[in-house]
Amino acid sequence: MISPQEALEYIRKATPATAAEHKSPGEAHLQTLAEDVAAPHHHPFFDQSAMDGYAARFEDLVSGQALRIAAHLPAGSTTLPTIQPGEAARIFTGSAIPPGADTVIMQEHCSTENDLLVVERLPEKPGTHIRRCGEQIARGEVALPKGKxxxxxxxxxxxxxxxxxxxxxKRPTAAIITTGSEFIRPGEELMPGKIFESNGIMLQTALQEQGIASERHICEDDPEKLTALINQLAEKTDLLLLTGGVSVGDHDHTPSALSSAGFNILFHKVNQKPGKPLLFATRKDCMAFGLPGNPRSVLMCYHVYVKAMLGQWTGQQEISWFSGRLRLTDELINRSGKTVFVTGKRTDQGVEPLRGQNSHMLQSFARADTIIVHPPEAPQLSAGSTVTVIPL
Structure with a gap:
């Protein structure tokens, strides 16, 4: 039985090289930049007003004379008259500053009578309330870096x-298969011996958080039907996530069905808790995870392994979940001889292990923002010990 670190190394080596594609920014939501993006223009594109008010020459304001309102320039105006001495222009937020003007006076600091402007409160200096061309970014500068x-x-x-x-x-395509004959579908009556299916929708929404769309299926405990479904989905998807059927029960058909469908099983069982039966397999351009059936084990294996793999696959980072260190607020005991993954919540004092860590329990996972890694070589971790954590 391999360690979690060895499992991650198998996955890292099997993860395919990423390929780039070109899209509009709106089409690329939650995808990772494959190269730097340079600004095609200065921004702002021109000197523009930061306020509704009046554009004028600062030297005219100092004199205290009333100014003639010579123009009305709403945002989007493209014809800009030159402001002459003794003149001002009515201007609005985002409007281009007309030639000759060098200051904007807030409308709250002015009064008007007919076409004359009286400034009641002088701005501090020339350039007040003007957004300068290129002050956010200049043409040719890196707007966003590769990897964002x-x-x-x-x-x-x-x-x-x-x-x-x-x-x-590019993002991989994905499909989810929940195996088992005990599940009822939405709208069906809950009968003795049946349970609601939660693993599929949980994994589908977890993938959506990574920007990956997926289809999901329920397959009863029938090895031939499962093999046929795996074959069908492997032809059109890059990633298969199967839940259940990976242990040693009479109705656990996932390993044999994957083998029958032509997958090469790279590892099966990891020295960890929860999620010991985890399986990973490949076939041509398709990868498959055989996840346990208990919901907590499913989600833990997703965050520790699948999410890490997706980060590398989509160009975000190379596979690694050693991403932080925090101090424990409470003691942790691990006499299992396995790496134990514990859900926790960050506090001002460090990270607090949460109650309810059994493999079928999701409530503490729903409250958690961190996974605590408890290695087998440290069976007792006292409060104040520094531990490796994986952010959720």
């Missing part, structure tokens, strides 16, 4: 500076 995940704010920024296309790493 395009979240909504990044996409909005790229759109605002006129970026039309970006190079991003």
């Amino acid at each position: 995940v395009l979240n909504s704010s990044a996409i909005g920024f790229l759109a605002s500076i006129g970026v039309q296309r970006v190079s991003v790493w």
